[in-house]
Amino acid sequence: MDAPPQPCAADSELELARARCGALHGRLAASPDLPRHPALRSLLRLVTAELGFLASAPRPDPAAPLSSNLPHLAALHLLLTHPAVRSPSRLAPRPGVDFACAFRGRPAWALVSASNPARLAWAPRGGLRARVAAVLDAACGAPPATRPEKLLLAFSRGVGADVALGLAEGFGAVETDLLAEFVGVSEDGNEEGWVAVSFNASEEMRSFRAFVIDVVEGAGEVLLPPEATVAEGSHDEEVPLGFEGAFGAFVGKMWRESRELVNLDTTALVAIVSGISNGGVGELMAAPEAVTRARFKCNYKFVMDQVIWK
Template identity: 40%
Template sequence: MTPPPNATDAAEVQRALARCRALRDRLLRSLPPSKLSPPARRTLLRLVDAELRFLSRLSSSALSHPIPNHLSTNLGYLESIARVLFHPSVLAVSRVCKPLRPSSSHVDVVATLARAPVWFLVSDRNPHHLPWFGPKGLHARVERILAAARSAGALTPASVLFVFSSGLADEAASRMVNEFGAVETDFFGGSDLFEELEEGWLGVRAKESKVFEIKIDSNCGGDGVVPLGVVEDEVEVGSGHGVFGSLISKLSPPGGGETVEVINFDTTALVAMVSGISNGGCERLLKAPEDEMRARFKSNYEFVMAQVISELQNPILAELEIAVAGKKGIICESVRSEFKELIAMCGGANEKLRAARLIKCLLVVPDNPSARVTSLPTTRKIDLKNKIVFGTGDHWHAPTLTANMGFVRAISQTGMSLLTIEHRPRALTGD
């Protein structure tokens, strides 16, 4: 039996709709919030929703209005962006499908890969429709992107990765290598992105993809495994007992010049580790008379009690233990100074003891922020103090453990990808 007019077109649109819905569901269900900045997530979902609306309109009219030639959508491009985002080594995504100032060059993904800032340029075009020459050819596009990357100042990446999801013709691939010094990488490793769907669609396969990397700035990259010299004399530190003792026992010892993976702590992280709230003081605070607690914490009463409830529901040190396990903890001189002042003014006897033990487990490094963080304009939200703290972590290619999400958001809004690990805040209680 001959299919009705446009039935083939309608079936193709329905398949595209199923893929688009699956993409949206996967992004909402499986992409960790910590991987994407909120603006990047909103941009991506807005693009997917626009594609869904387009395909829905097309579906409702497909049987009565023929679809000219091949169905042309942005779905393959969006699926290719998602493949990059779901890669386990792609972290701290600050931009998706937006131009970067001041060059206004369109970059598909700005992220961190192997502890280094990178840009991704993604193409889902048929390789036979990717001309090398001409103003819109691949050669001109690569030249524009490389020029923008090298003049991006604080946003200069360590490398630019060009992802050709549908492959690249042999001649163009050869020219990428010979004319731009690109290196072809096995970025996806032949993996698939999506699971099998009920409709029978198997998702986007990576086997045809070609990915080329071009190095830009060799000074802003790093694999997070760096040699650390001894800044202070090594001190023998007992792990102690309880959750705090368990936490600090997971840190790599502070002494020695061995090559290790490091994690940077800001003051909020140190306070959270030693706080009475995090170390068994919640029940005592809850049982104390409310008027006594209000007099003690004044305007911070609601803030502190919210932390107590949060701690009872989900203890924080167990989370931090996972984040720091096997890593060498570092703090810069500014953090040590600020932490000691806070403990002296607000810490109780037990908090002071824990603080002293914690400091002995950490390596204190000089204030030495990276050039890219230093070059960001100092503003009310991107203040000098935090540029020093987070920039020193960036200098060591280390993520910074922090509850200071205002600063993290401000950095993300500049377009910079900066490695951070968020923790819930905790206050000193005088314990």
Template identity: 30%
Template sequence: MEPPGTAASAVEDATRRLVALRYRIIRTTISPKDTLLRLINSELSFLRRISASTPSSSPHSFNVGHLEAVVHVLQLPSITGVSRVCKSIALSPSHSIYVDIVCSMNGNPVWFVVSDRNPRYISWDGGPSEKIKGLKFRIAQVVDAASQAPVTLRPSSVVLFFSNGLDESICQKIKKEYESINLEMDPFSYEEFELEHEWTNVVVGRSFMHACVIQIKVDWNCHETNGRNLSNSSSRLDKPISCNKIDEFSDMNLGKSFWSLISGMKCWCCSLAVDTAPEVGLLKVSLGGARTKLVNFDTTAMIAIVSGISNGGTERLLATPESELVGRFKGNYEFVIAQINSEIQSPVISELSAVVSGKRGIICQSVYSEFQELISMYGGPNEKLRAKCLQKLLKVMPDCPSTRLASLKTTRKLALKNKVVFGTGDYWYALTLTANMAFVRAVSQTGMSLYVLEHRPRALIGD
């Protein structure tokens, strides 16, 4: 985008926008904050240098528009599991490719390429000189890299985000070349904040009303993807299902929060279209367009849901003499007290209920076995009943880690057990609920994005 007016006014305008963008990032939960703030501060330093040394008539090109577009994409509801922003991806010791965002979109791994250029200056074939490469070359470069990337980094699609739009003739060329599809994304709402220094009530968001978003599918050349969609009757997954599996628990006092969560979930008791994928020997349920309708529970999530701390036990525990609690929980006393205080401030089941409402739950065999062992050893009568009721609604899947998770080298931080749990959710395109963010961070450091949602941990208290 060309800066309006003189260089001095352009520098001031860019500086104002960057300050507003920095303020917006600090106020939100956007990730990764450190990287974004470092990029903004670097651009602000550049603006300060040219403002002090350059004649006011000299034109300059700024990165503020590109940074605004990147932040806009990161704040879209469909974007999760961001593992890279404005960095090169090393595909081999001698080859890397630059992409703006590596993340998950609706549960699928994607690469984003963001452009803030004026569409008038976007050429398909490039300039007369061979050094001036056009959009065709750039797209081919990224798509080829995506299709040949190691399985741990390979995206399901490349998404091109043109913040100022794109000429229709070029859109048609991309569609013809790659069978691409146009995506509709919600525009960002303008906000006004009172900023520091002399700037107040500065608009900190662009609407991107004219943005053009194009998705190009990447050929995985892998049987794993095909096995998940063997039937065309996936629409059954979206229909309400009545369930009598948990009727036996209806008269039991298991807690209002627990029942609120349970009643909002869908069960698996109806007849679903299934088939067998002989190439991997697993029973597979047709998911089709309902990929984001599944939630994968790890052991921490199941314990948090059935824990007495999450189901009305906080007041009773706080009323118990400290000496009795210390004797009861021993070395875990401080840990349990911290969870009680956390629960009082923000009940965990209320957050999880909004996530699982209207969705079906799955657990892998490893989680099922581990949870059964923990609940039998440490669970109280009510916790055991909640566990039994919850498991009635969940489908136990065979341990089936996705190829990309299984391909990660097993280390202390990337333990095989966790690769199985998260990998099974990844295989089924399911959102994984977890408190195990150490594993998520370790995966992110490899450059891979994961479709996960963090919850605060809760312990079994013998309730």
């Protein structure tokens, strides 16, 4: 009687992938953000398809690595649910871009890689350098309403020294710490002034390396016509922006006291005109900065600028 076939390493790899994909599917399906999160809904469909592929995959060839999109899907999930990532778009809004979002309060396009660093090519044609250059060109040529200020490149398994150097020298990329938002400071500091910190990030996030590239130097600076500029030494004068009355005075103060572009959407304009946005100025100014930042998150500066302008 023939002995039953012994499980090989390839079988174990497939079973592990099935288990991990099932766990990811369960987390996505149970997420309370799923109904209002188009990117997570798109990701759930991709994970469902990948789970079906892995469930029906034949016994793999021991000599060949398992071919699966699971690492990339898992990296997307980690980045989409990162505290610094807000309002992500649907997945793959344009070629080469995984999703658009607000990263730490600034419009950004995200590029996610789950490739083995040893196999991540930089210089050859079709390598990472070409992809980054193509996305950067697309970002610079995008309409102002959809143009990002930053490119966020996230590598879930790290990167080699050649890639990090190429990003820095070729595109002015700056490495950023994705664990920064996970640091919690305890209230029980000791007499020497030391405080304890704790990390709530998953183990997978610890292997991430991320880089940020500015799409346009000085992005976010308001560009006004020549007649709207303020002459040196005349900062106390009204800025002739072409608006009259109280609203003109408001815009003039906005230009003098804040150089960041503000999107005056309908909600903000209604709040400005009606004055309801300033009903709690005293309470906002009296609250500790940490409390206000936790309350308004990426809108903190906009809210505080309204208080100052008033």
